[in-house]
Amino acid sequence: MNIQTVFKLRNTPAVLAAGLLLGLLATNSARAAVQVFACEPEWAALAVEVGGEGVEVISATNALQDPHYIQARPSLIAGVRKADLLVCSGSGLEDGWLPLLLRKGNNPKLQPGQPGNLVASQYVNRLEIPAVLDRAQGDMHAQGNPHIQTDPRNITLVARVLAERLQQIDPANAEAYGARLAAFEEKWRAAIAGWEERAAPLRGKRVVLHHRSWVYMDNWLGLEEAAMLESKPGLPPSAAHLNELLQQLQAAPAALIIRTPYNDPQPSEWLTKQTGIANVALPFTVGGTSDATDLYTLFDTTIRLLLDKTGAANGQ
């Protein structure tokens, strides 16, 4: 090809490329041992618990974002590129963006099947695996409900796999990861016992959920799911469905209406106004409320809000 033709538009592409290259090589700095890319804040927090100072963690989403609907943004592609370990809920939760990030991130360490690809929900007992798949039923997760972090016992199971992966990726610090895991498990087990004791009055309470985000928590604490604000998973609550719910709740009341911090508060507040049943935005993940700053305070806050809002704390 003719050189003059190539450089006709005043050498722009070549100059651009050369300038970028030089700038980049200069800024590439040393990194901490293990770079963790967590899809959700709870796994970022867990990576800090288990990995300690040996890991540098970024979370793809924050507690105010709906992890179902995230865009494969340039910043996330850059995050995937530099990561050594990916920790995500899986079960279809990140289907709308993670596969694209993995393809655009040019990082073979994170591809499925590699130690750097940890799909948390594969290591817990999943609930709600549908028998029939049909999109007329809404946005379904073929591999079961992905919101596993609302049961702290699942956190224990994922912590173990996480420690094992960190040991594989960073064998030099294997012992430290083992020690941190043991310390975490001990503290976590005691914490779970405490939460279960406090939450005992909640057993059998009927709750209304905005989305099927809480089935693991309900299963853990023995809460009974009375209804969903979404007529079908993933579809915003419609006025018609809310009116049906209103009649249903007038016939058989519930103790509380629960949503995540990213759910639209209007439908639950409307129902509260109509029925008098309290509603609450539980933190759902680390950072979901101002006091849910780590995994411990996440569940502390969750239990406290549940007890307060249902009135169960006063023996009602």
Next chain:
Amino acid sequence: MNRAIFWPGALPAVLLATLPVHAQTDQDLDAIRAELTALKAQYETRIQLLEQRLSAAEQQLADEQQAPATEAGANYAAAPAPGPATLPASVPVPAPANSYASAGNEFNPAMGIILNGAYRAYEHNPEDYAIPGFPLGGETGLPDRGFSIGESEFVFTANVDDWFFSRVTAAIEQEDGDFNTSIEEAFLDTLSLPANTTLRFGRFYSSVGYLNDKHVHSWDFADQALPYSAFMGTQYGDDGIQLRWLAPTDLYVELGAELFRGASYPAAGDAHNGRGTQTVFGKIGGDVGISNSWTAGLSWFNADARDRDSGDEDDPLAFDGTTEILIADLVWKWAPNGNIRDRSLVFQTEYLWRNENGDYLLPTPDTPVPIDADTSGWYAQLIYQWQPGWRAGVRVDGLSLDDPGPQFTGSQLEALGDDPLRYTLMFDYSHSEFSRIRLQFERDETGLQNNNQLTLQYIMSLGAHGAHEF
């Protein structure tokens, strides 16, 4: 555990015992169904509870066995070479969810179908559509009036193995009574190249610019932006190879280069032994706070054309030469807290400069006439989504003419009238991520007579549907 075994066993028995006796009226059937559902729910809950008690007991037991033996955590850390087989005894390695006999179809590619139909109404006959000064090629031009299912796309994706990912998009379209099946895309991406690189090869849309590699179903309007229609034959796809590299920076910086066969508009004739098109592109992008994100790019595209047919059949123009295009693009997205599904505002703009240098073979005087013309095109659009599913958008796009000289008077290359301009307004509603219905009004001032156009369009996605790029 006895109970857990008893319940599933009891179900068929209940069925058998009750059905023949009571299956007489609909009411009875309903009652039985309700009973069965209740039974099922009950037994599932019981099994779950039992499983959890069991797993809790196992955990506790294993923990107790481990704890006294060693100092905290030491025995875990000292575990031999890791891998699934060396998980500590207490880690419940999940059993495969289902064990089914092989039917040979477990590894079928993910399959999706995209239906993209429309009703169109135009003020003037679409067959007279032309942009003076810009001979059109590729799939450019207005679709027919009236109802049309347009182009149906069949998309297959799968990992070939641990090295390659593949996507094949086949399109079926009916044109003038004939069915056309075409392979729009059939490419492979590497999955495990070192140094943050990916190689793509096969047939694919060039990654230059922002809109060029976006599929028709993900466009924000029912038609392509004017500069892409005029310069790229709607979008440039060809057989070739692409190398992309991500810079080791916290900012997203991607550089890429492509080499294509040079068979489709604006290239033609497989120049340079089938390496007729070359491109280089760079993209950067990032976030500003949690609510804003952006991307910008600069691309260079060079296509050699050998005996390229352009223009309509009545007035053919053959071109020999090179088409060089420089594209600058910018996209800015705002969504409160990054929840793009709830509410968002997206601004998108691109500018394309084109130089066409070579010879046109005009119908008369039937000798090659040299041309060296600089034209440009641009568009800017704003899409606002005010609540989940509901969007409105406005777009303005235009081209700037360059008079190629008196020797082209009377041909399609003659610059007539004002610079082409177009104004578009659209509204669409997506009931779910998989369906979209759109209404679009267009004021087209690109031709010699202004054309008002209306499009009512649906885009439906069946089956597996890959994520859309930013």
